[in-house]
Amino acid sequence: MIGIIDCGRSNVTSVKNAVYEVGFDYQLIGSSDFEKINDLTHLILPGVGSFGAISECLHKDGYVDFIHSWVKKNKPFLGICLGMQLLFDGSAESPGVPGLGILPGVVEALPATDGNRVPHVGWNELEIIEKNTLVSGIVNDCDMYFVHSYFCPVGSYTVAKTKYVEEFSSILRKGNVCGMQFHPEKSQKNGLRLLENFLEI
Amino acid sequence: MLKKRIIPIQLLDGNRLVKSVNFENLRDVGDPVSSTRIYNSQYADEIIILNISRQDKSIAHLSSVLTQAAKVAFMPIACGGGVNTADEATELILFGADKVVLNSILYKQYDVITKVANRHGSQAVVACIDVRLNVEKNVYELYSNNGLDKEKIPLKHHCNKLCDSGVGEIIVQSIDNDGMMAGYDAELIKLCRSFVNVPVIAAGGSDSYEGLLTLFNETDVSAAACGSIFNFSDSNLLRAKSFLKNYKVRMKKV
Numbered sequence: 001m002i003g004i005i006d007c008g009r010s011n012v013t014s015v016k017n018a019v020y021e022v023g024f025d026y027q028l029i030g031s032s033d034f035e036k037i038n039d040l041t042h043l044i045l046p047g048v049g050s051f052g053a054i055s056e057c058l059h060k061d062g063y064v065d066f067i068h069s070w071v072k073k074n075k076p077f078l079g080i081c082l083g084m085q086l087l088f089d090g091s092a093e094s095p096g097v098p099g100l101g102i103l104p105g106v107v108e109a110l111p112a113t114d115g116n117r118v119p120h121v122g123w124n125e126l127e128i129i130e131k132n133t134l135v136s137g138i139v140n141d142c143d144m145y146f147v148h149s150y151f152c153p154v155g156s157y158t159v160a161k162t163k164y165v166e167e168f169s170s171i172l173r174k175g176n177v178c179g180m181q182f183h184p185e186k187s188q189k190n191g192l193r194l195l196e197n198f199l200e201i
Numbered sequence: 202m203l204k205k206r207i208i209p210i211q212l213l214d215g216n217r218l219v220k221s222v223n224f225e226n227l228r229d230v231g232d233p234v235s236s237t238r239i240y241n242s243q244y245a246d247e248i249i250i251l252n253i254s255r256q257d258k259s260i261a262h263l264s265s266v267l268t269q270a271a272k273v274a275f276m277p278i279a280c281g282g283g284v285n286t287a288d289e290a291t292e293l294i295l296f297g298a299d300k301v302v303l304n305s306i307l308y309k310q311y312d313v314i315t316k317v318a319n320r321h322g323s324q325a326v327v328a329c330i331d332v333r334l335n336v337e338k339n340v341y342e343l344y345s346n347n348g349l350d351k352e353k354i355p356l357k358h359h360c361n362k363l364c365d366s367g368v369g370e371i372i373v374q375s376i377d378n379d380g381m382m383a384g385y386d387a388e389l390i391k392l393c394r395s396f397v398n399v400p401v402i403a404a405g406g407s408d409s410y411e412g413l414l415t416l417f418n419e420t421d422v423s424a425a426a427c428g429s430i431f432n433f434s435d436s437n438l439l440r441a442k443s444f445l446k447n448y449k450v451r452m453k454k455v
Contacts, residue, residue, distance in 0.1 A: 013297045017272050048321070117398070121324045121369070122203040122423075123246060123453040143204060143453035145277060147299075147324050164203070186299065188244055188275050189455055 002026045002199060003040040005067075005083075007057045015046045015080065018185035022196040031061035042199055043070055046185075047082025051107070051150070052094030054082060064100060071102055076176040076201040084172070084179030085152060093150050102177055103157060107150045108166075116165045119149040124182075126160040126170055134173055134197050135159060142190045144170065144182035152181065176201055204453040205417055206246035206424035207441055209431055210404060211236060213252045213266060213282065220432050221253070222380030224331070224348035230432045233266050238273040240431075243438035244455045245276055249372070249426055251302060251329075252282030253347055260289045264296045271297025279327050287316035294321055302372065304329040305345035307363065308352050314366035323369040327402075330359065332389060333376045341389060348376050360396035370400045372426060378406030382429045385412065387419045394421060402426050410436065410444040417450045 002019050006012050006028040019026045027036060029043075045067070047054055058064050071077055079087050088099045091107035099107075112118040123143040128135050144162075151168035154161050162170040162181070171194070172179045178198055184191035211233060212219050218236055219227040230236075233250065240248055250270060252263045260283065267280055280293050281302025290301040290313075301321075306313055307328060317326045331344045343352040343359055352359075363371060373393045375386040385406040394401050400423035403416055407430035416425055430436050442452045 011294055011297075013271060013295065014275075014299075017297070018275060021275065117400075119322065119324050120203075121400075122206070124203055125454070139454070141454055143455070147322070186275060186277050188241070192275055 001039045001041060003029045003037070003043045005029050005043065005045045005063060007031065007054065007061060007063065011048055012046050014183070014185045015044060018192060018195055019044070019199070022192050022199065024199050031063065034062070034066050037066070037070070042076045042078070042201070043067070045077070045079045045083035045086065047080060047084075047086060049082060050093060051082060051085060051091040051099070052097045055086060055094065055097050055099060058086070058100070059098070067100060068102075071177055074176050076198065077178065078198050079179045080185070081148060081181060081183060084181055085150060087177065087179055088152060091150055103155075103172070103174060105153060105155060107152055109150055110148070111165055113165055119147060120164045121147050124162050124164060126162060128160045130159045132159050132173060133201065134178055134194065135171065136197055137193055138190055144184070144187040144191060146170075146182045148181060152179070202451060203423075204246070204451050205422075205445070206402075207413070207438060207445075207452075208247045208249055208279075208402065208424050208426045209240045209245050209438070210249040210251065210426040210428045212428065213250060213263070214254045215257065216266070219253070220380060220428055224376050224379055226380075234269045234273060237270040240438065241274050241276060244442075244453075245438055246424070246453060247277040247279065248274060249279045249302065251280075254282075255347060258283030260284065260292055264292060267293060267296045267298060281327070281329065285313070287313060287320060290317040290326075291320060294325065300325050300327045300369070302327045302329050304331065307359075308343075308345050308354065311362050311366040314363065314368050318367040318369070323367045326368050327370045327372060328363045328368045329372040329374060329404075330356075330393070331374050331376055332356065334386075334389075341392070344376060356393070357396050360393060364397050364399060368399060370402060370423070371397055372402040372404050374426075375405035380429055381406060382408040382433065384408055385416045385425070387416060390416070390420045390422055400424070404428075407431075409434070410441050413441060414445060414448050414450065417445065
């Protein structure tokens with residue numbers, strides 16, 4: 001059973017549909033559902049919204065301890081979009097607001113330039129820089145669907161990077177903690193393959 | 202580098218999809234969910250679902266179709282038709298839309314854009330502009346309410362208002378070219394593009410692969426919305442993209 005964290009502020013519909021499509025069943029995890037954790041094999045943190053608002057919600061409703069104990073047991077965790085950014089210590093989007101602190105560093109703002117508007121919205125390429133089971137069956141240069149204004153810098157955990165003004169981590173993995181900046185649930189065949197790869201960890 | 206997009210546009214009337222000619226003469230072109238499933242299997246870059254019914258404009262009906270379509274569409278979905286408030290936009294987003302399309306309400310209240318953008322981000326707000334060329338005066342005129350009501354505001358002024366309110370993208374639809382299968386109105390698209398700094402999606406006039414190529418060569422549109430080409434011809438999305446790629450139009454790699 002796949003747990004999808006639903007703190008009531010994000011749209012989890014497409015993630016639910018995608019998990020089901022690749023052959024897994026899911027359970028929404030609200031703040032009163034932590035006891036259901038025993039049935040879960042994988043945990044997904046989808047994210048749409050602002051870093052500050054979602055972080056506040058995760059801290060206030062007790063998700064943070066739940067996620068930390070999950071990660072400590074080395075169980076598979078996937079943060080999507082803002083969910084990936086929340087893995088870091090903090091973000092330029094909401095200075096002073098703590099993230100989950102699972103990965104070191106701070107999320108930065110994408111600078112707008114002539115011809116490169118922010119938010120970065122649309123189909124853009126992955127450059128795979130580390131062979132990893134998470135990206136098995138994914139060809140280099142294939143396109144994923146991105147919607148974001150902030151980015152996670154390239155670091156030692158980066159599995160794939162993407163360039164839009166800046167180069168940033170589009171897929172990262174540390175142990176069984178994974179992050180995807182784009183929306184795999186909206187990236188058709190390749191996105192669903194990535195999700196399936198994660199769910200088979 | 203971002204890719205150009207081909208976006209099938211699906212017009213909903215009741216429980217069926219229809220295709221119009223100059224916004225009139227609706228012809229049945231199938232079931233919305235089956236059609237969405239086909240476009241998904243052909244790797245559409247996005248889909249647009251618009252409720253153009255003149256009887257049932259309810260968000261409840263649109264949401265019910267959207268819920269079904271979202272189960273088979275693993276790509277971004279833009280959805281609209283009859284959306285008048287930010288709450289209605291939120292409802293569509295909760296039922297699986299990534300972007301909400303606003304049209305007639307904007308002539309009365311531009312701040313709906315701002316409200317939706319504040320809640321969901323500007324990328325979630327798409328404005329659709331329906332345009333006819335007034336041949337006598339040689340000026341483009343705007344229409345609301347399914348092309349029935351002429352609006353007084355000039356195109357440029359309207360475009361500026363949309364951008365000032367924080368719109369994420371603009372669909373520019375030529376009513377004259379709609380369903381005629383004779384190509385897009387490149388002049389209209391270029392004109393709008395000169396007024397705005399957000400991505401523009403051209404609609405009205407899709408006819409052939411060559412027509413799409415002409416559009417992408419003559420204008421810097423971000424996307425082509427396609428109705429007739431995929432409804433009434435032997436063309437399909439996979440071939441359209443192969444064709445365009447041969448002519449160096451940047452399409453996504455699957």
